[in-house]
Amino acid sequence: MGNTLNTLPQIPQPQQQSQQQEQQQQLPENESLNQEFTCEICIEPTSIPGKKFKNTNKCSHPFCTDCMIKYIRVKLEDDNIGHIKCPAYNCDHALDPLACSSLVGPALFIRWGDVLCEAAIGGVEKCYCPYRNCNVLIVNECGGDPKKCKCPSCKRWFCFQCKSVWHAGFGCEESGELRDRNDVAFGRLAEQRKWNRCPRCKHFVELSEGCQIIKCRCGINFCYKCGKQVHQHWCRCDTTSVCCVWCFRICVLLIFVMFASFLYMWEGQKHGHVRR
Known part of the structure; x- marks a missing residue:
């Protein structure tokens, strides 16, 4: 008696199924x-x-x-x-x-x-490099209020506040007036030697030695350290001078209190002798 073999249907492999599905999806597209x-x-x-x-x-x-x-x-x-x-x-x-x-x-x-x-980067402060052959986008990632910055692409200095070429020794409002090369060179020299400017007449001043409080030729006193005008012979930017001023004020107050208490005791003793 012979053996009968039944043919079973071929089951497609998973790879064949995926290929068939991709072909079916690609055809309509x-x-x-x-x-x-x-x-x-x-x-x-x-x-x-x-x-x-x-x-x-x-x-x-x-x-x-x-x-x-x-x-x-x-x-x-x-x-x-x-x-x-x-x-x-x-x-x-x-x-x-x-x-x-x-x-x-x-x-x-x-x-x-x-x-x-x-x-x-819409919410981040940004600017473009002011040099024409660079003009890359620069983002203020560190925060704060930057001023003198170096372009990460061309490695040249510029002012982040006025978005112009770095104006050494001069303010942002004066950057548009620096058309002479001598002015730019003088500003760089003033920045290297750390010269300061009078807040009224804008003249450069160099302090070789002595007190930080400078009397300018225009008649005002200003602090050479911070550049602010002062009306006394000390500035709040100097911690040592501030401490000395407050120590002097405290000493004067203590002397006044001691003198007032001495007067009060002397008046009390005087009235006591009169009653007797």
Whole structure:
């Protein structure tokens, strides 16, 4: 008696199943990209292969690539918006810049990246390097109130407050008047030797020795250490002088209290003798 063999159905392997599913998913997409459609922006029927815009499997609204390029350019250049949403009605999906890089071109893609960077650091104080051959974006990551800063790209000094080239020895309000090279060189020399300026007449003063309180030729007294005008022979920026002043005031107060108590006791003894 012969043995009968029953043929069992072949069970596909997991890799074969995944490949079949990918092929089944890719077929409708390729067919939808090649078939005729009507763009919802220009309302023009299109049957050219590859003209339908694809938003990386997020949404598949019928838009042609020409209209999407114009749409992205308007959002970037006119509206300055980096988070660009799909133009379809009631669609909250955003466009992927990396997926659209080959579509929009390198110049518009770089502009897209710059807008996204500016939006990411919108709440942080920032400026651009004032030198024309650099002009990189610089962010104040450490906080505070910076003034003299060095560009991380070109390694040149600039003023973070007035966003201009570093004006050594001069204030931000005077930076626009420094057109002579001699003024710039003199300002650098004053900064190196740590010269100070009178707060009234703005003349430079060099202290070789002596007290920190300077009497300028314009008639005012100012502190050479902090540059502020003072009306006494000491300044609050000097801890030693402040302590000495307060010690002197306390000593005067103690002497006054002791003298008042002595007078009070002397008056009391005087009235006591009169009563007897």
